[in-house]
Amino acid sequence: MTAVTSDATGTPRWLTPSPRNWRLALLIAVVAIPGSIWLAPGNVAFWISFVAVSAVTLAVTINAWGRYPGPLLVAPAIALLFVMNIFPLMWSFGLSFFRFRVNRQAPPRFAGLDNYEKILTDPTVWDRLQTTALVVVFTVAIQMIVGFLLALLFEKEFPGRRVLLMLVLTPMMLSFVAVGAFFRFYYEPTFGLLSQAVRLFTGEPFILLKTPAGALAGIVFADAWMWSPFVMLLVLAGLVSVPKYLYEAAEIDRASWWRKFRTITFPYIRSLLLLALLFRTIEAFKLFDIVFLITDGGPGSSTETIAVYVFRVSFQFFRTSQSSALAYFILFIVIVLTNLYLYFARQRSQEA
Amino acid sequence: MSILSVTGAEKRYGSINALAGTSFEVEAGEFYCLLGPSAAGKTTTLRAIAGLETLDAGRVVFDGQDMTGQPVQGRDMAMVFQTFALYPHLTARQNLEYPLREAGHDAGEIRQRVGEIGELLRIAHTLDRKPSTMSGGEQQRLAIGRALIRRPKLLLLDEPLTNLDAKLRHDTRAEFKRLHRELGMTIVFATPDQLEALTMGERIAVINEGWIVQIGTPRELYAAPADRFVGTLVGAPTMNLLPAAGSDGKVALPFGEIGNGPWSKTLADFPAETELLFGFRPHDIRLAGPEAGPALRVDAKVHLTEPLGDITVLDLEAGDAVFKMVLPEEEAVQYRVGDRVAVEINPDKTLLFARDTGAAIR
Known part of the structure; x- marks a missing residue:
């Protein structure tokens, strides 16, 4: 296993295409996901986002494989914790400052400390x-x-x-x-x-x-x-x-x-x-x-x-x-x- | 008049016989030692006297009253545990006051007694501290103080020195003797250490496997042990024991023959070639003088030297036998391993045991 280094042409190493270049994958995902949500219809945007997130995950995994076994092993648990616990927690905390009903179409409106x-x-x-x-x-x-x-x-x-x-x-x-x-x-x-x-x-x-x-x-x-x-x-x-x-x-x-x-x-x-x-x-x-x-x-x-x-x-x-x-x-x-x-x-x- | 008598005490834990018919009597004001190896039944005996164990058989009579089956509280005794058993959440003062609290003493008297005990045991400066912040010696003195403060008729001490370091143990031995002299209290003291028993005990009961093997003064135990067990338990370095055979009132040793010990008359009645153990203490060997005396002369080789400061223990080899000898340091200094040395064994101090039963022959 050798680390990714910049090649002879002088391209910065975070731009070199490689299965383990997670920086590049992240960059593409950051551009592609909001772009697709903005431009493409819903179901297409969903699949583009899905592929982008998968690609980033894969690149991170390949990059960490054999080099950072510890972090790699706890990563799924942390990801799950984030998705199931931390994210909803933050989300609901954010919601508590808005006016929002989940059974209405109206988007959340900021309400400050009104709810409290x-x-x-x-x-x-x-x-x-x-x-x-x-x-x-x-x-x-x-x-x-x-x-x-x-x-x-x-x-x-x-x-x-x-x-x-x-x-x-x-x-x-x-x-x-x-x-x-x-x-x-x-x-x-x-x-x-x-x-x-x-x-x-x-x-x-x-x-x-x-x-x-x-x-x-x-x-x-x-x-x-x-x-x-x-x-x-x-x-x-x-x-x-x-x-x-x-x-x-x-x-x-x-x-x-x-x-x-x-x-x-x-x-x-x-x-x-x-x-x-x-x-x-x-x-x-x-x-x-x-x-x-x-x-x-x-x-x-x-x-x-x-x-x-x-x-x-x-x-x-x-x-x-x-x-x-x-x-x-x-x-x-x-x-x-x-x-x-x-x-x-x-x-x-x-x-x- | 005996203040405490234990008769035929038996106690079984499952298949283990902790006490197998122990009997002894303690005189009022006596410092009485129970000496024996660990698991010999010393602690069980003390606990039975205190009432913490109920005996399977036998009786405990204390101060003219049969205490068998009586609750602990009814007995005018105090006990110092091997672990000290200090109340960890109370201060030293509260620990000392503890036995007085139920008895209905008034506050002034309690304070006075605590002060006295603190002075007597030199723990007055630690009275407001918790036991865990006190040194081992202070904890031990506190435990003794708690036992003494009620002024019980009988004090039971269960290996109170075992958890102390060697220096402290030495000082505390003297302290116990002083306390006993000053307070005139009856003390029963259990210990696995022969030195403690010999230095402190006025009488010693040697206990082994739940049996009292021998009761006697320290001198009696040292000079005339009832059997091989007592002989090797008492005295340091340990008594030399050599296999021997007896015939016609004489004992054949690996390095010669000896016929004029205190056992000569008795041995004459034994059959020829009786298998024996010949015992003599390392202190009863001397360097041989120029002229032959009544002593048994042995030409030996130095096998090992153990200098102990003021004395040196020499391991000597003669025939196939190895035995120990104690010499003052200044005499021992001339000997190296492998040197030849002529020694004399004082026949009057030798002991003879039957090899099968271990019983002394005299």
């Missing part, structure tokens, strides 16, 4: 945020308590522990859709298990999702059922990392159960509890699937979380650019939470 102003002054958004906060507070609190107690239970050896542990961990590994569908049937008024169980006592079918409070409880219960094992797993990791001899020393020192817990156990699980708290808060904040499947935001809009509201704005009301702005607003909140999470994660690793 609109969502921040929209009482519906604040109402949905309140609903979300309610869900987050209840589901995270229940997950933390149940997960913590489960961890205390599973810390000790007892017959059947392994099997039981696997069963307890199962909900976490199910897909959201499966959990949502399951709970939908579970809460179903006529043949749902919950309703039938209540009917044994009251004689009346029980419609949990009829009242706003009931629907909220149903969602919180389903989410807590699914994610308590996650908290348990984290806390359990902390509990088993406590050296056993510390408990023995404390026993010799005649410490009470509570004192042992406070001075020995808790310091080992404190940071893990914080991580679990933040992680679950972030996740619960984005809660969409379970709500969408179980109540679809109802009754009325009493259980409509902010994530469900974004979905409605973008795919039912088709206010595309406004929903982009809303999505970025949520992203901002999640980034703040995530940075908190990273901060505590770093503290944890410094302790160790």
Whole structure:
């Protein structure tokens, strides 16, 4: 393999035709693609663009082949990431500053911060945020308590522990859709298990999702059922990392159960509890699937979380650019939470 | 009066017999050593005394009360662990206060006791630091302080010197003796190091494979080991052991015959050609004088020299046998590898073991 050099005639090397001359291919593509879009009909322009992009890719690949194996290997992943994640992200960010609806023919019109102003002054958004906060507070609190107690239970050896542990961990590994569908049937008024169980006592079918409070409880219960094992797993990791001899020393020192817990156990699980708290808060904040499947935001809009509201704005009301702005607003909140999470994660690793 | 007695203690972990009927008694105020190689059952014994292990069989009687099956909290003992087991998230002061907290001492007394212990163990300057920022020696003294602060009747020490470097270990040995003298506390000290046991222990129980092999003062263990195991465990450099055969009250060695040891009378009752191990300590060999005495004279060749500073260990070769001898440095300096040297083995200090059972013959 020899590098491309300028030939005897003195042509600059980026103009020399060669299968590996990606600079030339890029130059042709940069001219050909806008040119064809401008001059040629749509379908012809598409194919010209397709061939040009392929040619650039091919030239880059041939040029890198054997010389830069590392970059070449990660290139497809980076390309995919760019096309599927980064580009849409930038695109939607751009859209949030325009006035645009995806179901209209009208081209986007620049609107500055109008969309942001609109969502921040929209009482519906604040109402949905309140609903979300309610869900987050209840589901995270229940997950933390149940997960913590489960961890205390599973810390000790007892017959059947392994099997039981696997069963307890199962909900976490199910897909959201499966959990949502399951709970939908579970809460179903006529043949749902919950309703039938209540009917044994009251004689009346029980419609949990009829009242706003009931629907909220149903969602919180389903989410807590699914994610308590996650908290348990984290806390359990902390509990088993406590050296056993510390408990023995404390026993010799005649410490009470509570004192042992406070001075020995808790310091080992404190940071893990914080991580679990933040992680679950972030996740619960984005809660969409379970709500969408179980109540679809109802009754009325009493259980409509902010994530469900974004979905409605973008795919039912088709206010595309406004929903982009809303999505970025949520992203901002999640980034703040995530940075908190990273901060505590770093503290944890410094302790160790 | 014995303050602690362990009788027929047995403990099994799966197929492993950690303790196979251990029995011993500790007198009040005694510095008692449990000496044995790793996995001999020392730690298990201490843990059983403290109540951290439940015995499969046997009894632990402490201060006139049967403690078998009693919870740890009911026993007036403290223990220093090999790992120190300091509470990592508490400061040194909080570690020291820990055992006092539940007992309902008032704040003034707690402060006073912490101050005393800090002075006694010379850790007063580190009291506000976390254990992880303290040196190995400070951590170890803190661990001892935490054990002492409640003023328990019995202090259990599980290889507390193993995690220290050699210099520190030497200083701490002296420190333990000082503490024992000043506090007059009963101490049971487990160690794999014969030097620690000999220098500190008032009585030593040698333990091997869950058995007490011999109990005695350091002198007794050194001079009259019950068997080959104790003989080779106690004393450094290790006792020389040579295969030998006995007949008519005499022992045939690779380099001669010896007939006037402390074992002569007993050996006379043994059948001829009994297979024996002949033991003598490297310290009981001298350079031969000009006139022949009662000692066994051996003409040997220097095989190897190990200078240790003030003394030198010579490996000598005679017949097919190789044995060690300790010489003061100034005498040893004249010998090179390959030199011939005449030495005398003091017959009074020689030991004889049966080759099959290892039991001492005397």
